[in-house]
Amino acid sequence: MKLDESARGVFVIAPTPFHPDGRLDDASADRMTDFFLESGCDGLTVLGVMGEAPKLDGAEALGFAARIARRAGKAPVVVGVSAPGFAAMRALARGAMDAGAAGVMIAPPSHLRNDEAVLAYFRQAVEAIGEDVPWVLQDYPQLFQVQMPPALIRRIVSECPSCVMLKHEDWPGLEKISALRGFQKEGTLRPLSILCGNGGVFLDFEMERGADGAMTGYAFPDMLVDLVRLSAKGDREAAHDLFDAHLPMIRYELQPGVGLAVRKYVLMRRGVLASDAQRRPASALSAAARAEVEYLLGRLARRDPRAQLARAA
Incomplete structure (x- = not known):
């Protein structure tokens, strides 16, 4: 099934598993896919920012995306296809869709500096991959250095009908979610799925502002699933209690570089x-950093038994 604007829940950002010698680890990829789905995730996103996509060649990227899509079965898989040129973007997008992906994700290149240039880029991207390919607009100005205010996102979505989802990663970005949902209430923006990134660091309030869920990575995706579920049913205190328990680990995992x-x-x-x-x-964790992670896991285990892990060797 192709991705559409009704998508909700948690589309976890999947890392790319490697062996220590740099080879792709297929067994871990299969186990990881199973784990995410058993954790309650509604879908998976591969070859995103945290998926080390630039370190894979074209054949590896397509092979990895196809493997995850096969393993995921009916669960939708979104494939990051951002590339310096449209030829590579088209090849990966079409190949991934042929292999069973539900949609693709596209981010703006960092050289775009005004609204018209951004809009023109996405028009050309849609022409390149084909109007039949549903796609996710990735809004991550901290990394890509491209500002997309709500009015511009409305224009992109209006002029590119195959855009069905916004991956919202602006920071601070709560007001942007409110503005986009406000456009929908007044009838100037068609239905659009909004899933949020940034490691989930604002997911508690993003859900309250109208987000449909999360498209982010975190070592406890099962917690993200619970948080989205609690928020969706209006159990605000339980949602915030769960989020507060995990916030120190979320913050530590959100560090740039490591x-x-x-x-x-x-x-x-x-x-x-x-x-x-x-x-x-x-990048690698120092002995001190590993000790800090273990300390955080120990503290988290007091409030969430999923963090009760056997002592590391």
């Missing part, structure tokens, strides 16, 4: 990945 190392380390500790290896160039 955040992926933290996430992979905890997923390895949870038995999901065989190794926390990244493909070079890569």
